[in-house]
Amino acid sequence: MTPPKRNNQWCVPSFDCEIVNEPLVKRTNTRELNKSLSNTSFTQNNFKRRKHETCLSKLLEACEPQKLSELAISRQKQNEISNWFQYKASKRQPSMLVLSGPSGCGKTVAIKLLAKENGFDIIEWITPIDQIEDENKRVMRQGDKFEDHVIRATRYRTVLGNYSKQLLLVKDLPNVYQEDHKGFFTLVEKYFQIGKEPVIFVCTETGNSRLMQTLFAPNVREKFGIDLINVNAATQTAVKNILKRVSGVLNAIAADMLYVSQQHIDEILSNSVGDVRSAVLNLIFISLKVPEQHLKSECGVREETLGLLHGVGRVINPKKQSDGDSTKYVHDPEEISAFFQSQSVVFVQFLQENYLNTIRTIEEATVASDILSLADVLNSEWRDRNLGKVALSYCIRGLMLANEKPVTGWNPVKKPRDDHSNIQRCLITAETRWYESIIKPCLKKMNEMSIVNEDEDMEIIIEED
Missing domain, CATH: 1.20.272 (Zinc Finger, Delta Prime; domain 3)
Incomplete structure (x- = not known):
């Protein structure tokens, strides 16, 4: 009977898995590891080896810009963002930027590329859909979890980063702050007291968005020293250049599923309103190879x-x-x-x-x-x-x-x-002032009446005495 093998490990892990004694593996060099990871990463070069990619998310990932020259944002706005990185974010002091613009103009992609160029790792906040629980399995408020994430991400360094600096990117602000404005202002004040790393809020301005008028109003930005950069919608020339670049990528990696032609690009450009994301999605769907027997169906197709x-x-x-x-x-x-x-x-x-x-x-x-x-x-x-x-x-x-x-x-x-959004803000401000002009005199009269009533009560009490 053979004696049982002794475990030579001096530390017993507490995970629910069996301990396997494996021979020691020689550690690879960091440069070799990064080189191997870059070779296996999901880039356009690796995509070109395949012609039967069918996953939409991977197609969109392959179409993302890899250089600053491929962005839809103008050079002037790129320089403004880059100057903020150099003169505000690099000082290792709390700094906050609000990047606003219409949907699909390339705000988030521009931040990621410019952050990489300036040596910043990005930690992105994604609002969870399910209920949030703490370590003790107690349900947490969405605002409390966001506050904890902001403080941790801006005060402590991550060990998984590639650069010496990091920033927090917030695209989806928790809905609790749509009503709880004071809670958000308290969080911002706490961040400027103990935070160390910069924070960037990406706000999508739409016709019914009031985020810039409530949480990031001019008086709030002036009070806390928050910077604001407005990005315009992508121009027709920029969208055209992006679609030409994307067409080559799509034809190379998904030739079995779709074929992008110049006619498809012209059709997308005729409906383009500066939304690059929507233009790329429409280009993918309009370029799908559909068998001829499926073209004629009971529902019919549009003739134009x-x-x-x-x-x-x-x-x-x-x-x-x-x-x-x-x-x-x-x-x-x-x-x-x-x-x-x-x-x-x-x-x-x-x-x-x-x-x-x-x-x-x-x-x-x-x-x-x-x-x-x-x-x-x-x-x-x-x-x-x-x-x-x-x-x-x-x-x-x-x-x-x-x-x-x-x-x-x-x-x-x-x-x-x-200036359509500015006109809407002016209309909202004018409407608010008009209501205040009606409500405040009424409140003033009520206060005067209450003061008069208090004086009469005091006179009655004095006469009784």
Whole structure:
């Protein structure tokens, strides 16, 4: 009977797995390890060896920019962000940046590339979907977990980083701070007292976003010294260059599934509103290789791809044709709204900018302005996504009916002004001040009445004495 083998390990782990005595492995050099990891990483070079990639997330990952020249953000904004990294974030003092801009303009990708260039590791906060529990299995508030994460990530260094500096990136702020503004301000104040590493908040400005007016208002940024950089939507030239680069990548790694042609790129550019992410997704789906037997189905397919400018022209200059004793529109309003349901806010903004070019009388202009105002109200209601579709359909039908005899002639479609969000902020501020002008005098009168009543009670008590 052979004696049992003795365990030569001096430390017994507490994990629920068996201890396996393996021969010692020689440690590899750090440079060799990094080199091997870089060779096996998920990059475009490794993608090019394959032609049958079908995972959408991997396709999008392969299309991400690898150099600063491939970004959709302008050089001026890149220099502003880089200067903030050099003169604010590198001082090992608490510093905070708010990077705002429309959806899909490349804010997060630009931060990651510029952080890597300036020697920063990125720790990103992702709001959990499930309930959060602490070490004792007790349910934690989302705000408490976020506060703990901010303090830990900005005060202590991670051992998994590649650089000597790190920053915290927050794209998805917990919903609890949409109402609890004081709690967020307390957290920011605590961060500036004990934090050491910089924090970047990425805010997506939309037509119904009030984050910049509540949590990052000008007086709040001035109080805590928070920097703000606004990024514009991607230009048509930038989107075109990105789609050309992406088309080569997609044709190389997924040739079995899709084929991107110049015609597909032109169709995407005709509907582009500066959203690079949406343009790349649409390019992937429109370039799928579909068998011919599946093209004709019971549902049918659209015979055309309606561009944004053509859609605006069909609404503000509706054409009619006689059908017996009655007339009907050449272009169905419901079909027009079906093309732009994913960008209803942008389409309504284009109509607001151009609807006066083809209206003859002041009465028709009054009706059209009322229709557009109601469409704005419906689009600002974020609690129900279907209201955006209702607002788009209502706006298109209303403008086409209001404009009975449109002005004929060549009218170029104008792009909405970039200060649309600023106008909305001014309107909100004006509305708030108007309500305050009504409420504050009432409160003042109530306070005066209460003071008078207190004085009368005091006189009565003194007379009784």
